[in-house]
Amino acid sequence: MKEKDLDFEVSPIEQERQAYRKRQGRRSILISIASTFVLAGAIAATLHFAPGWPRVQETFFSAHYFAKSFPLVLDGLWLNVRVLIYSLIGTAIFGTLLAVVRISKSPVLFPLRALALAYTTIMRGIPMLVVLYIVGFGIPGLGLFGRIPIEILGTVAVTMSYSAYIAEVLRAGFQDVSPQQRASARSIGLSSGQTVRLVIIPQALRKIAPALMNDFIAMQKDVGLISTLGAIDAVRAAQVQVALTFNFTPYIVASVLFILMSVPFIILNDWYTAKLRKREQTGGMV
Amino acid sequence: MEQVVLKIDNVVKRFGENTVLDHVSFDVHKHETVAILGASGSGKSTLMKCVNLLEQVSDGQIWLSGTDITDPRIDSDEIRARIGIVFQHFNLFSHMSVLNNVTLAARKVFKWDRDRAEARAMELLKRIGMDQKAKEYPDRLSGGQQQRVAIVRALMMDPELLLLDEITSALDPLLVGEVLEMVEEIKSQGATILMATHEMHFAHGAADRVVLLRNGKIAEIGTPEEVMDNSTDPETQAFFRILKE
Numbered sequence: 105m106k107e108k109d110l111d112f113e114v115s116p117i118e119q120e121r122q123a124y125r126k127r128q129g130r131r132s133i134l135i136s137i138a139s140t141f142v143l144a145g146a147i148a149a150t151l152h153f154a155p156g157w158p159r160v161q162e163t164f165f166s167a168h169y170f171a172k173s174f175p176l177v178l179d180g181l182w183l184n185v186r187v188l189i190y191s192l193i194g195t196a197i198f199g200t201l202l203a204v205v206r207i208s209k210s211p212v213l214f215p216l217r218a219l220a221l222a223y224t225t226i227m228r229g230i231p232m233l234v235v236l237y238i239v240g241f242g243i244p245g246l247g248l249f250g251r252i253p254i255e256i257l258g259t260v261a262v263t264m265s266y267s268a269y270i271a272e273v274l275r276a277g278f279q280d281v282s283p284q285q286r287a288s289a290r291s292i293g294l295s296s297g298q299t300v301r302l303v304i305i306p307q308a309l310r311k312i313a314p315a316l317m318n319d320f321i322a323m324q325k326d327v328g329l330i331s332t333l334g335a336i337d338a339v340r341a342a343q344v345q346v347a348l349t350f351n352f353t354p355y356i357v358a359s360v361l362f363i364l365m366s367v368p369f370i371i372l373n374d375w376y377t378a379k380l381r382k383r384e385q386t387g388g389m390v
Numbered sequence: 391m392e393q394v395v396l397k398i399d400n401v402v403k404r405f406g407e408n409t410v411l412d413h414v415s416f417d418v419h420k421h422e423t424v425a426i427l428g429a430s431g432s433g434k435s436t437l438m439k440c441v442n443l444l445e446q447v448s449d450g451q452i453w454l455s456g457t458d459i460t461d462p463r464i465d466s467d468e469i470r471a472r473i474g475i476v477f478q479h480f481n482l483f484s485h486m487s488v489l490n491n492v493t494l495a496a497r498k499v500f501k502w503d504r505d506r507a508e509a510r511a512m513e514l515l516k517r518i519g520m521d522q523k524a525k526e527y528p529d530r531l532s533g534g535q536q537q538r539v540a541i542v543r544a545l546m547m548d549p550e551l552l553l554l555d556e557i558t559s560a561l562d563p564l565l566v567g568e569v570l571e572m573v574e575e576i577k578s579q580g581a582t583i584l585m586a587t588h589e590m591h592f593a594h595g596a597a598d599r600v601v602l603l604r605n606g607k608i609a610e611i612g613t614p615e616e617v618m619d620n621s622t623d624p625e626t627q628a629f630f631r632i633l634k635e
Contacts, residue, residue, distance in 0.1 A: 284477065284479060284481045285481060285483065285484075287444050287477070287481065288477065288481035288482075288483070289483070290444065290467075290470060291442050291444065291470050291473070291475045292470070292471065292474075292494065292495040292499070292543065292544075293467050293468070293470045293471025293472075293495050293499040293500075293547075294467070294494070294495070294498060294499060295467050298498055298499075302494070302498065303483055303485075306485045307483075307484065307485050310485060
Protein backbone atom coordinates (compact mmCIF):
# COMPACT_ATOMS: atom_id res chain seq x y z
CA MET A 105 0.00 0.00 0.00
CA LYS A 106 1.36 3.41 -0.93
CA GLU A 107 1.54 6.10 1.69
CA LYS A 108 -0.57 9.12 0.92
CA ASP A 109 1.50 12.09 -0.14
CA LEU A 110 1.00 14.66 2.53
CA ASP A 111 2.67 18.02 2.52
CA PHE A 112 4.84 17.76 5.57
CA GLU A 113 7.89 19.91 6.05
CA VAL A 114 10.72 17.41 5.82
CA SER A 115 14.31 17.79 6.87
CA PRO A 116 17.12 17.86 4.27
CA ILE A 117 18.13 14.40 5.42
CA GLU A 118 14.72 12.97 4.59
CA GLN A 119 14.68 14.90 1.28
CA GLU A 120 18.00 13.36 0.37
CA ARG A 121 16.71 9.89 1.34
CA GLN A 122 13.59 10.34 -0.76
CA ALA A 123 15.62 11.51 -3.75
CA TYR A 124 17.91 8.51 -3.36
CA ARG A 125 14.96 6.10 -3.21
CA LYS A 126 13.49 7.70 -6.33
CA ARG A 127 16.81 7.31 -8.20
CA GLN A 128 17.04 3.70 -7.06
CA GLY A 129 13.49 3.07 -8.23
CA ARG A 130 14.21 4.50 -11.68
CA ARG A 131 17.38 2.46 -11.89
CA SER A 132 15.55 -0.79 -11.06
CA ILE A 133 13.01 -0.16 -13.81
CA LEU A 134 15.73 0.53 -16.39
CA ILE A 135 17.64 -2.59 -15.40
CA SER A 136 14.57 -4.79 -15.65
CA ILE A 137 13.68 -3.41 -19.08
CA ALA A 138 17.25 -3.95 -20.30
CA SER A 139 17.48 -7.51 -18.98
CA THR A 140 14.13 -8.38 -20.55
CA PHE A 141 15.38 -7.20 -23.94
CA VAL A 142 18.64 -9.11 -23.58
CA LEU A 143 16.84 -12.35 -22.73
CA ALA A 144 14.27 -11.92 -25.53
CA GLY A 145 17.10 -11.13 -27.95
CA ALA A 146 19.03 -14.22 -26.89
CA ILE A 147 16.02 -16.48 -27.39
CA ALA A 148 15.23 -14.91 -30.78
CA ALA A 149 18.85 -15.25 -31.90
CA THR A 150 19.04 -18.90 -30.80
CA LEU A 151 15.90 -19.74 -32.72
CA HIS A 152 16.98 -17.72 -35.73
CA PHE A 153 20.30 -19.50 -36.04
CA ALA A 154 18.88 -22.96 -35.25
CA PRO A 155 19.02 -24.85 -38.55
CA GLY A 156 15.61 -26.45 -38.12
CA TRP A 157 13.75 -23.33 -36.94
CA PRO A 158 11.87 -22.60 -40.19
CA ARG A 159 10.52 -26.16 -40.17
CA VAL A 160 9.56 -26.00 -36.50
CA GLN A 161 7.92 -22.63 -37.04
CA GLU A 162 5.91 -23.96 -39.94
CA THR A 163 4.92 -27.11 -38.03
CA PHE A 164 3.90 -25.53 -34.70
CA PHE A 165 3.18 -21.87 -35.36
CA SER A 166 1.60 -21.74 -38.79
CA ALA A 167 -0.85 -18.86 -39.07
CA HIS A 168 -2.74 -20.65 -41.81
CA TYR A 169 -3.40 -23.78 -39.78
CA PHE A 170 -4.03 -21.72 -36.65
CA ALA A 171 -6.91 -19.90 -38.34
CA LYS A 172 -8.18 -23.08 -39.93
CA SER A 173 -8.29 -25.23 -36.79
CA PHE A 174 -9.32 -22.50 -34.33
CA PRO A 175 -13.14 -22.83 -34.71
CA LEU A 176 -13.01 -26.62 -34.50
CA VAL A 177 -10.84 -26.65 -31.39
CA LEU A 178 -12.98 -23.93 -29.82
CA ASP A 179 -15.99 -26.13 -30.41
CA GLY A 180 -14.25 -28.94 -28.56
CA LEU A 181 -13.37 -26.60 -25.71
CA TRP A 182 -17.04 -26.19 -24.92
CA LEU A 183 -17.10 -29.84 -23.88
CA ASN A 184 -14.13 -29.23 -21.57
CA VAL A 185 -15.94 -26.28 -20.02
CA ARG A 186 -19.04 -28.35 -19.33
CA VAL A 187 -17.09 -31.22 -17.84
CA LEU A 188 -15.08 -28.71 -15.80
CA ILE A 189 -18.17 -27.04 -14.34
CA TYR A 190 -19.80 -30.33 -13.33
CA SER A 191 -16.52 -31.72 -11.99
CA LEU A 192 -16.02 -28.55 -9.99
CA ILE A 193 -19.41 -28.86 -8.33
CA GLY A 194 -18.87 -32.57 -7.73
CA THR A 195 -15.40 -32.04 -6.32
CA ALA A 196 -16.54 -29.26 -3.99
CA ILE A 197 -19.25 -31.47 -2.50
CA PHE A 198 -17.38 -34.77 -2.40
CA GLY A 199 -14.07 -33.19 -1.34
CA THR A 200 -15.70 -31.31 1.56
CA LEU A 201 -17.48 -34.46 2.69
CA LEU A 202 -14.22 -36.40 2.66
CA ALA A 203 -12.44 -33.66 4.60
CA VAL A 204 -15.18 -33.41 7.21
CA VAL A 205 -15.18 -37.19 7.67
CA ARG A 206 -11.39 -37.16 7.94
CA ILE A 207 -11.39 -34.62 10.80
CA SER A 208 -14.45 -36.03 12.56
CA LYS A 209 -13.92 -37.56 15.96
CA SER A 210 -17.19 -39.39 16.46
CA PRO A 211 -16.71 -43.12 17.11
CA VAL A 212 -19.74 -43.92 14.93
CA LEU A 213 -17.90 -42.54 11.92
CA PHE A 214 -14.82 -44.70 12.41
CA PRO A 215 -15.45 -46.99 9.41
CA LEU A 216 -16.11 -43.97 7.21
CA ARG A 217 -12.96 -42.31 8.52
CA ALA A 218 -10.89 -45.37 7.62
CA LEU A 219 -12.49 -45.48 4.18
CA ALA A 220 -11.82 -41.79 3.59
CA LEU A 221 -8.20 -42.23 4.60
CA ALA A 222 -7.81 -45.19 2.24
CA TYR A 223 -9.57 -43.30 -0.54
CA THR A 224 -7.44 -40.16 -0.35
CA THR A 225 -4.26 -42.19 -0.06
CA ILE A 226 -5.01 -44.43 -3.03
CA MET A 227 -6.55 -41.77 -5.25
CA ARG A 228 -3.66 -39.37 -4.85
CA GLY A 229 -1.30 -42.18 -5.86
CA ILE A 230 -3.05 -43.30 -9.05
CA PRO A 231 -2.22 -41.39 -12.22
CA MET A 232 -5.22 -39.45 -13.48
CA LEU A 233 -5.03 -41.28 -16.81
CA VAL A 234 -5.48 -44.65 -15.14
CA VAL A 235 -8.50 -43.39 -13.21
CA LEU A 236 -9.96 -42.23 -16.52
CA TYR A 237 -9.42 -45.66 -18.08
CA ILE A 238 -10.87 -47.51 -15.11
CA VAL A 239 -13.96 -45.32 -14.96
CA GLY A 240 -14.27 -44.72 -18.69
CA PHE A 241 -13.93 -48.29 -19.83
CA GLY A 242 -14.47 -50.27 -16.63
CA ILE A 243 -17.88 -48.94 -15.55
CA PRO A 244 -19.53 -49.32 -18.97
CA GLY A 245 -17.91 -52.76 -19.13
CA LEU A 246 -19.99 -53.84 -16.15
CA GLY A 247 -23.06 -53.57 -18.37
CA LEU A 248 -25.21 -52.34 -15.48
CA PHE A 249 -26.22 -48.92 -16.67
CA GLY A 250 -26.56 -49.22 -20.42
CA ARG A 251 -24.76 -46.64 -22.53
CA ILE A 252 -23.28 -43.82 -20.45
CA PRO A 253 -22.20 -40.68 -22.32
CA ILE A 254 -18.43 -40.19 -22.27
CA GLU A 255 -18.80 -36.70 -20.80
CA ILE A 256 -20.44 -38.14 -17.71
CA LEU A 257 -17.78 -40.82 -17.28
CA GLY A 258 -15.08 -38.17 -17.69
CA THR A 259 -16.75 -35.93 -15.11
CA VAL A 260 -16.97 -38.81 -12.65
CA ALA A 261 -13.29 -39.67 -13.13
CA VAL A 262 -12.08 -36.07 -12.74
CA THR A 263 -14.29 -35.62 -9.67
CA MET A 264 -13.03 -38.83 -8.08
CA SER A 265 -9.42 -37.92 -8.61
CA TYR A 266 -9.56 -34.27 -7.61
CA SER A 267 -11.79 -34.79 -4.57
CA ALA A 268 -8.89 -36.62 -2.95
CA TYR A 269 -6.55 -33.65 -3.43
CA ILE A 270 -9.11 -31.05 -2.44
CA ALA A 271 -10.08 -33.04 0.66
CA GLU A 272 -6.50 -33.03 1.89
CA VAL A 273 -6.11 -29.28 1.27
CA LEU A 274 -9.38 -28.59 3.11
CA ARG A 275 -8.41 -30.85 5.99
CA ALA A 276 -5.09 -29.08 6.40
CA GLY A 277 -6.94 -25.75 6.35
CA PHE A 278 -9.46 -26.82 8.99
CA GLN A 279 -6.76 -28.14 11.26
CA ASP A 280 -4.67 -25.04 10.78
CA VAL A 281 -7.26 -22.79 12.44
CA SER A 282 -6.01 -22.16 15.96
CA PRO A 283 -7.72 -24.27 18.65
CA GLN A 284 -8.19 -21.05 20.62
CA GLN A 285 -10.57 -19.81 17.93
CA ARG A 286 -12.63 -22.95 18.43
CA ALA A 287 -12.54 -22.53 22.22
CA SER A 288 -13.57 -18.93 21.84
CA ALA A 289 -16.47 -19.84 19.56
CA ARG A 290 -17.69 -22.62 21.83
CA SER A 291 -17.39 -20.41 24.90
CA ILE A 292 -19.82 -17.82 23.58
CA GLY A 293 -22.33 -20.63 23.17
CA LEU A 294 -22.00 -21.62 19.51
CA SER A 295 -22.71 -25.30 18.89
CA SER A 296 -20.10 -27.56 17.36
CA GLY A 297 -21.76 -27.29 13.94
CA GLN A 298 -22.07 -23.50 14.15
CA THR A 299 -18.42 -23.26 15.14
CA VAL A 300 -17.36 -25.19 12.06
CA ARG A 301 -19.68 -23.25 9.77
CA LEU A 302 -19.20 -19.72 11.09
CA VAL A 303 -15.62 -19.74 12.35
CA ILE A 304 -13.53 -22.70 11.20
CA ILE A 305 -14.53 -22.92 7.52
CA PRO A 306 -14.38 -19.17 6.77
CA GLN A 307 -10.96 -18.87 8.38
CA ALA A 308 -9.66 -22.05 6.75
CA LEU A 309 -10.87 -21.00 3.29
CA ARG A 310 -8.90 -17.78 3.52
CA LYS A 311 -5.75 -19.69 4.28
CA ILE A 312 -6.13 -22.29 1.57
CA ALA A 313 -7.64 -20.15 -1.20
CA PRO A 314 -4.37 -20.07 -3.17
CA ALA A 315 -3.89 -23.84 -2.87
CA LEU A 316 -7.51 -24.50 -3.87
CA MET A 317 -7.24 -22.16 -6.83
CA ASN A 318 -4.06 -23.91 -7.89
CA ASP A 319 -5.82 -27.27 -7.85
CA PHE A 320 -8.66 -25.73 -9.80
CA ILE A 321 -6.31 -24.55 -12.53
CA ALA A 322 -4.63 -27.97 -12.64
CA MET A 323 -8.07 -29.49 -12.94
CA GLN A 324 -8.92 -27.24 -15.89
CA LYS A 325 -5.92 -28.63 -17.66
CA ASP A 326 -6.50 -32.26 -16.71
CA VAL A 327 -10.03 -32.09 -18.04
CA GLY A 328 -8.27 -32.24 -21.42
CA LEU A 329 -7.40 -35.87 -20.66
CA ILE A 330 -10.99 -36.96 -21.30
CA SER A 331 -9.94 -36.97 -24.95
CA THR A 332 -8.39 -40.38 -24.23
CA LEU A 333 -11.90 -41.77 -23.76
CA GLY A 334 -12.78 -40.68 -27.26
CA ALA A 335 -14.77 -37.54 -26.45
CA ILE A 336 -14.26 -34.76 -28.98
CA ASP A 337 -12.95 -32.11 -26.62
CA ALA A 338 -10.46 -29.38 -27.48
CA VAL A 339 -7.45 -31.71 -27.33
CA ARG A 340 -9.18 -34.39 -29.39
CA ALA A 341 -10.35 -31.85 -31.96
CA ALA A 342 -6.77 -30.65 -32.25
CA GLN A 343 -5.54 -34.21 -32.59
CA VAL A 344 -7.98 -34.85 -35.42
CA GLN A 345 -6.74 -31.76 -37.22
CA VAL A 346 -3.14 -32.78 -36.69
CA ALA A 347 -3.85 -36.20 -38.15
CA LEU A 348 -5.49 -34.64 -41.19
CA THR A 349 -2.84 -32.02 -41.91
CA PHE A 350 0.41 -33.33 -40.40
CA ASN A 351 0.80 -29.92 -38.80
CA PHE A 352 1.01 -29.51 -35.02
CA THR A 353 -0.36 -25.99 -34.82
CA PRO A 354 -3.80 -27.17 -33.61
CA TYR A 355 -2.16 -28.33 -30.36
CA ILE A 356 -0.84 -24.82 -29.87
CA VAL A 357 -4.37 -23.53 -30.51
CA ALA A 358 -5.69 -25.83 -27.79
CA SER A 359 -2.94 -24.72 -25.40
CA VAL A 360 -3.65 -21.04 -26.03
CA LEU A 361 -7.33 -21.63 -25.32
CA PHE A 362 -6.55 -23.50 -22.09
CA ILE A 363 -4.24 -20.70 -20.98
CA LEU A 364 -6.86 -18.06 -21.79
CA MET A 365 -9.36 -20.03 -19.75
CA SER A 366 -7.11 -20.12 -16.69
CA VAL A 367 -5.92 -16.49 -16.75
CA PRO A 368 -9.11 -14.98 -15.29
CA PHE A 369 -8.96 -17.39 -12.36
CA ILE A 370 -5.30 -16.71 -11.73
CA ILE A 371 -6.04 -12.97 -11.65
CA LEU A 372 -9.09 -13.53 -9.47
CA ASN A 373 -7.05 -15.59 -7.02
CA ASP A 374 -4.27 -12.99 -6.79
CA TRP A 375 -6.79 -10.23 -6.30
CA TYR A 376 -8.69 -12.14 -3.62
CA THR A 377 -5.65 -13.13 -1.57
CA ALA A 378 -4.27 -9.59 -1.80
CA LYS A 379 -7.58 -8.23 -0.58
CA LEU A 380 -7.62 -10.55 2.43
CA ARG A 381 -4.05 -9.72 3.30
CA LYS A 382 -4.81 -6.03 3.19
CA ARG A 383 -7.91 -6.33 5.30
CA GLU A 384 -6.71 -8.62 8.02
CA GLN A 385 -3.09 -7.69 8.41
CA THR A 386 -1.35 -4.46 8.92
CA GLY A 387 1.48 -4.39 6.42
CA GLY A 388 5.13 -3.95 7.33
CA MET A 389 8.26 -3.00 5.44
CA VAL A 390 9.41 -6.50 4.62
CA MET B 391 -25.04 -13.22 52.19
CA GLU B 392 -25.94 -12.87 48.51
CA GLN B 393 -26.91 -15.95 46.54
CA VAL B 394 -24.18 -18.31 45.33
CA VAL B 395 -23.63 -17.95 41.57
CA LEU B 396 -20.74 -20.38 41.24
CA LYS B 397 -20.02 -23.26 43.55
CA ILE B 398 -16.81 -25.19 43.07
CA ASP B 399 -17.11 -28.39 45.06
CA ASN B 400 -14.11 -30.69 45.51
CA VAL B 401 -12.99 -30.31 41.91
CA VAL B 402 -10.16 -32.58 40.76
CA LYS B 403 -8.50 -32.37 37.37
CA ARG B 404 -5.85 -34.80 36.22
CA PHE B 405 -3.92 -34.91 32.98
CA GLY B 406 -2.63 -38.46 32.94
CA GLU B 407 -0.52 -38.92 36.05
CA ASN B 408 -0.40 -35.21 36.70
CA THR B 409 -2.95 -33.81 39.17
CA VAL B 410 -3.48 -30.18 38.23
CA LEU B 411 -6.42 -29.45 40.55
CA ASP B 412 -6.61 -31.32 43.82
CA HIS B 413 -9.96 -31.09 45.63
CA VAL B 414 -10.57 -27.38 45.13
CA SER B 415 -13.70 -25.92 46.74
CA PHE B 416 -14.95 -22.34 47.01
CA ASP B 417 -18.01 -20.22 46.17
CA VAL B 418 -18.49 -17.03 44.21
CA HIS B 419 -21.48 -14.96 45.32
CA LYS B 420 -23.57 -12.60 43.26
CA HIS B 421 -21.87 -9.22 42.63
CA GLU B 422 -18.66 -10.62 44.06
CA THR B 423 -15.23 -10.48 42.42
CA VAL B 424 -12.95 -13.38 43.25
CA ALA B 425 -9.35 -13.44 42.07
CA ILE B 426 -7.43 -16.68 41.67
CA LEU B 427 -3.74 -16.15 42.27
CA GLY B 428 -0.83 -18.52 42.04
CA ALA B 429 2.41 -19.19 40.26
CA SER B 430 2.43 -20.41 36.66
CA GLY B 431 1.31 -24.03 36.56
CA SER B 432 -0.62 -23.79 39.82
CA GLY B 433 -3.87 -24.66 38.02
CA LYS B 434 -5.50 -21.26 37.53
CA SER B 435 -6.20 -21.58 33.83
CA THR B 436 -7.31 -25.19 34.13
CA LEU B 437 -9.84 -24.18 36.76
CA MET B 438 -11.19 -21.44 34.48
CA LYS B 439 -11.49 -23.92 31.62
CA CYS B 440 -13.35 -26.40 33.82
CA VAL B 441 -15.83 -23.70 34.83
CA ASN B 442 -16.45 -22.85 31.19
CA LEU B 443 -16.70 -26.54 30.21
CA LEU B 444 -13.75 -26.33 27.87
CA GLU B 445 -12.24 -29.07 30.04
CA GLN B 446 -13.97 -31.92 31.86
CA VAL B 447 -13.37 -32.28 35.57
CA SER B 448 -11.87 -35.59 36.72
CA ASP B 449 -13.91 -35.50 39.92
CA GLY B 450 -16.08 -33.16 41.98
CA GLN B 451 -18.87 -30.84 40.89
CA ILE B 452 -19.34 -27.29 39.66
CA TRP B 453 -22.67 -25.55 40.14
CA LEU B 454 -23.86 -22.50 38.26
CA SER B 455 -26.84 -20.90 39.99
CA GLY B 456 -27.93 -24.28 41.33
CA THR B 457 -27.33 -26.29 38.11
CA ASP B 458 -24.70 -29.00 38.23
CA ILE B 459 -22.77 -28.16 35.07
CA THR B 460 -20.49 -31.19 35.38
CA ASP B 461 -23.51 -33.44 34.74
CA PRO B 462 -22.93 -34.88 31.25
CA ARG B 463 -26.67 -34.73 30.58
CA ILE B 464 -26.85 -30.92 30.60
CA ASP B 465 -26.72 -28.87 27.40
CA SER B 466 -23.19 -27.52 27.61
CA ASP B 467 -23.75 -24.95 24.83
CA GLU B 468 -26.55 -23.42 26.84
CA ILE B 469 -24.32 -23.26 29.95
CA ARG B 470 -21.44 -21.68 28.05
CA ALA B 471 -23.77 -19.06 26.66
CA ARG B 472 -24.65 -18.06 30.25
CA ILE B 473 -20.99 -17.52 31.13
CA GLY B 474 -18.84 -14.83 29.57
CA ILE B 475 -15.16 -15.56 29.20
CA VAL B 476 -12.24 -13.39 28.17
CA PHE B 477 -8.99 -15.11 27.24
CA GLN B 478 -5.36 -14.14 27.61
CA HIS B 479 -4.89 -13.93 23.85
CA PHE B 480 -8.17 -12.09 23.11
CA ASN B 481 -9.22 -14.75 20.57
CA LEU B 482 -11.36 -12.39 18.54
CA PHE B 483 -12.50 -13.95 15.26
CA SER B 484 -9.99 -12.59 12.78
CA HIS B 485 -12.30 -12.90 9.77
CA MET B 486 -15.05 -10.76 11.29
CA SER B 487 -15.34 -7.05 12.01
CA VAL B 488 -15.46 -5.87 15.61
CA LEU B 489 -19.23 -5.48 15.35
CA ASN B 490 -19.75 -9.00 14.02
CA ASN B 491 -17.48 -10.41 16.71
CA VAL B 492 -19.56 -8.77 19.40
CA THR B 493 -22.96 -9.63 17.92
CA LEU B 494 -22.26 -13.22 16.80
CA ALA B 495 -23.59 -14.98 19.87
CA ALA B 496 -26.66 -12.74 20.07
CA ARG B 497 -27.54 -13.43 16.45
CA LYS B 498 -26.66 -17.12 16.20
CA VAL B 499 -27.28 -18.48 19.69
CA PHE B 500 -29.98 -16.17 21.04
CA LYS B 501 -31.55 -15.58 17.59
CA TRP B 502 -31.81 -11.81 17.97
CA ASP B 503 -32.37 -9.96 14.74
CA ARG B 504 -29.38 -8.04 13.43
CA ASP B 505 -30.74 -4.56 14.26
CA ARG B 506 -31.37 -5.38 17.88
CA ALA B 507 -27.96 -7.07 18.30
CA GLU B 508 -26.13 -4.20 16.65
CA ALA B 509 -27.94 -1.57 18.67
CA ARG B 510 -26.92 -3.29 21.89
CA ALA B 511 -23.35 -3.83 20.65
CA MET B 512 -22.93 -0.22 19.55
CA GLU B 513 -24.17 0.98 22.93
CA LEU B 514 -21.55 -1.16 24.70
CA LEU B 515 -18.79 -0.19 22.25
CA LYS B 516 -19.68 3.47 22.67
CA ARG B 517 -19.28 3.15 26.42
CA ILE B 518 -15.64 2.12 25.94
CA GLY B 519 -15.05 4.60 23.14
CA MET B 520 -14.72 1.91 20.49
CA ASP B 521 -17.84 2.67 18.45
CA GLN B 522 -15.67 4.31 15.77
CA LYS B 523 -13.84 1.00 15.31
CA ALA B 524 -16.95 -1.15 14.87
CA LYS B 525 -16.23 -1.86 11.21
CA GLU B 526 -12.52 -2.54 11.68
CA TYR B 527 -11.00 -6.00 11.71
CA PRO B 528 -9.30 -7.15 14.93
CA ASP B 529 -5.77 -7.20 13.49
CA ARG B 530 -6.00 -3.46 12.94
CA LEU B 531 -6.48 -2.78 16.65
CA SER B 532 -3.96 -2.51 19.46
CA GLY B 533 -3.80 -5.33 22.02
CA GLY B 534 -5.59 -3.22 24.60
CA GLN B 535 -8.36 -2.36 22.15
CA GLN B 536 -8.73 -6.00 21.12
CA GLN B 537 -8.99 -7.08 24.72
CA ARG B 538 -11.62 -4.44 25.48
CA VAL B 539 -13.62 -5.65 22.48
CA ALA B 540 -13.27 -9.21 23.79
CA ILE B 541 -14.67 -8.03 27.14
CA VAL B 542 -17.59 -6.38 25.37
CA ARG B 543 -18.19 -9.62 23.46
CA ALA B 544 -18.30 -11.50 26.76
CA LEU B 545 -20.67 -8.93 28.32
CA MET B 546 -23.00 -8.75 25.34
CA MET B 547 -25.55 -11.23 26.70
CA ASP B 548 -25.36 -10.09 30.37
CA PRO B 549 -23.70 -13.30 31.57
CA GLU B 550 -24.44 -14.59 35.06
CA LEU B 551 -20.72 -14.99 35.55
CA LEU B 552 -17.75 -13.35 33.88
CA LEU B 553 -14.50 -15.31 33.68
CA LEU B 554 -11.33 -13.32 33.06
CA ASP B 555 -8.39 -15.59 32.30
CA GLU B 556 -5.16 -13.60 32.71
CA ILE B 557 -6.57 -10.96 30.45
CA THR B 558 -3.63 -8.58 30.83
CA SER B 559 -0.78 -11.09 30.52
CA ALA B 560 -0.32 -10.59 26.78
CA LEU B 561 -0.51 -6.79 26.93
CA ASP B 562 2.33 -4.34 27.25
CA PRO B 563 2.32 -2.42 30.54
CA LEU B 564 0.95 0.79 29.03
CA LEU B 565 -2.14 -1.01 27.75
CA VAL B 566 -2.86 -2.90 30.98
CA GLY B 567 -4.35 0.20 32.61
CA GLU B 568 -7.14 0.76 30.09
CA VAL B 569 -8.25 -2.87 30.38
CA LEU B 570 -8.20 -2.90 34.18
CA GLU B 571 -10.16 0.36 34.32
CA MET B 572 -12.81 -1.31 32.25
CA VAL B 573 -12.94 -4.28 34.63
CA GLU B 574 -13.34 -1.88 37.58
CA GLU B 575 -16.29 -0.31 35.84
CA ILE B 576 -17.94 -3.64 35.08
CA LYS B 577 -17.47 -4.62 38.70
CA SER B 578 -19.02 -1.40 39.93
CA GLN B 579 -22.08 -2.18 37.81
CA GLY B 580 -22.61 -5.36 39.81
CA ALA B 581 -21.12 -8.10 37.63
CA THR B 582 -20.07 -11.39 39.18
CA ILE B 583 -16.46 -12.01 38.26
CA LEU B 584 -14.02 -14.86 38.64
CA MET B 585 -10.59 -13.92 37.42
CA ALA B 586 -7.17 -15.50 37.20
CA THR B 587 -4.51 -12.84 37.25
CA HIS B 588 -0.86 -11.96 37.74
CA GLU B 589 -1.68 -8.31 38.42
CA MET B 590 -1.23 -8.25 42.19
CA HIS B 591 -2.07 -4.59 42.68
CA PHE B 592 -5.19 -5.00 40.67
CA ALA B 593 -6.24 -8.14 42.52
CA HIS B 594 -5.64 -6.35 45.80
CA GLY B 595 -7.71 -3.36 44.75
CA ALA B 596 -10.52 -5.01 42.83
CA ALA B 597 -11.11 -8.43 44.37
CA ASP B 598 -13.46 -8.96 47.28
CA ARG B 599 -11.75 -12.24 48.00
CA VAL B 600 -8.66 -13.98 46.67
CA VAL B 601 -7.96 -17.68 46.32
CA LEU B 602 -4.29 -18.62 46.36
CA LEU B 603 -3.58 -21.86 44.50
CA ARG B 604 -0.39 -23.79 45.08
CA ASN B 605 0.29 -27.06 43.25
CA GLY B 606 -3.39 -27.50 42.51
CA LYS B 607 -4.56 -27.04 46.10
CA ILE B 608 -6.07 -24.00 47.77
CA ALA B 609 -3.27 -22.64 49.93
CA GLU B 610 -5.18 -19.67 51.26
CA ILE B 611 -8.56 -18.05 50.79
CA GLY B 612 -9.81 -14.77 52.20
CA THR B 613 -9.88 -11.02 51.69
CA PRO B 614 -6.90 -9.51 49.84
CA GLU B 615 -5.63 -8.09 53.16
CA GLU B 616 -5.83 -11.46 54.91
CA VAL B 617 -4.09 -13.40 52.16
CA MET B 618 -1.76 -10.92 50.54
CA ASP B 619 -0.70 -8.73 53.47
CA ASN B 620 -1.22 -10.57 56.73
CA SER B 621 -0.67 -14.25 55.98
CA THR B 622 1.32 -16.14 58.60
CA ASP B 623 2.30 -18.86 56.14
CA PRO B 624 5.97 -18.44 55.15
CA GLU B 625 5.45 -19.78 51.60
CA THR B 626 2.58 -17.36 51.00
CA GLN B 627 4.64 -14.49 52.37
CA ALA B 628 7.53 -15.43 50.09
CA PHE B 629 5.22 -15.64 47.03
CA PHE B 630 3.85 -12.15 47.52
CA ARG B 631 7.21 -10.70 48.51
CA ILE B 632 8.78 -11.82 45.23
CA LEU B 633 5.90 -10.38 43.26
CA LYS B 634 5.98 -7.05 45.06
CA GLU B 635 9.65 -6.49 44.47
